[in-house]
Amino acid sequence: MADQPNQKKILLIDDDTFLLDMYSLKFGKAGYEVKTADSTTVGLKMLRDGYVPDIIMADIVMPTMDGLEMVTAVRTEKLVPQAVIIMLTNQGSPDDVARARKMNVDGYIVKATTIPSEVLKEVEKICSSKKS
Numbered sequence: 001m002a003d004q005p006n007q008k009k010i011l012l013i014d015d016d017t018f019l020l021d022m023y024s025l026k027f028g029k030a031g032y033e034v035k036t037a038d039s040t041t042v043g044l045k046m047l048r049d050g051y052v053p054d055i056i057m058a059d060i061v062m063p064t065m066d067g068l069e070m071v072t073a074v075r076t077e078k079l080v081p082q083a084v085i086i087m088l089t090n091q092g093s094p095d096d097v098a099r100a101r102k103m104n105v106d107g108y109i110v111k112a113t114t115i116p117s118e119v120l121k122e123v124e125k126i127c128s129s130k131k132s
């Protein structure tokens with residue numbers, strides 16, 4: 001699978017390493033090239049160092065710098081402008097969703113209610129709606 005030219009690259013950023021492992025397994029099995037970061041600091045450094053994923057899926061609530069602050073930096077520094085950006089939000093946080101909308105992210109997924117196979121489907125749905 002590693003030499004598939006159209007293999008999509010996804011960068012997963014979450015401070016919850018259990019979720020990171022779970023999603024990374026799911027996306028890996030579906031043929032994605034997966035990289036993970038357990039903090040926005042690490043994720044942002046990968047992007048600043050030149051890593052260009054097709055999709056960034058990031059948690060919002062994280063210590064030090066939250067996911068939306070990281071997106072602000074990504075936008076301001078014009079890192080990976082073509083990447084699809086998807087936020088993972090906690091259930092019942094209208095504030096997160098409002099902030100995510102303001103940042104003009106491509107989509108958000110409510111974590112608490114979404115199992116990995118649904119996350120995968122949702123990500124593919126968001127990506128195909130961005131393309132068209």
Ligand SMILES: [Mg+2]
Nearest residue numbers: 015059061062
């Ligand atoms: Mg978190």
